[in-house]
Amino acid sequence: MSTTKPSANGSATAKEPTYFEQQRNALVNEVTMSLEHVLQNLNHLNRNLEAVIAVGNEFSSVEALWSQFENVMAKDKETERAQGTELEGHVEGGAEGEGK
Numbered sequence: 001m002s003t004t005k006p007s008a009n010g011s012a013t014a015k016e017p018t019y020f021e022q023q024r025n026a027l028v029n030e031v032t033m034s035l036e037h038v039l040q041n042l043n044h045l046n047r048n049l050e051a052v053i054a055v056g057n058e059f060s061s062v063e064a065l066w067s068q069f070e071n072v073m074a075k076d077k078e079t080e081r082a083q084g085t086e087l088e089g090h091v092e093g094g095a096e097g098e099g100k
Helices: 019-058 060-099
Strands: none
Touching: 019 060
C-alpha cells in the first residue's frame, strides 16, 4: 500500500504537509528567529561588558595610588598615637615627681 496518491495522469505526487507539520514548521521557524535574537542581544551585552571592564581597567593606576595614600595615612595615625601615649606617660610621670 502506498501513502502517495496517484495523480490524474497516473504518476505519484509529493505528499503535502499536514496541518500539524505546517504548524510545527512555523513554530520551529519562530523559535529559530527568537534564538537568533537572543544571540544578538547576548553579543551586544558582551560588548557592553567588555567596554565597562576596559573603563574599569583605566582606573587601576588611580586605585593603586589611593591605596598607597591610605596605607601611608594609616601608618602616620598609628605613629602619632604611639608617640602621643609616650608623651602622656612622660608628662604624667614628671608632674607627680615635681609635686613631692
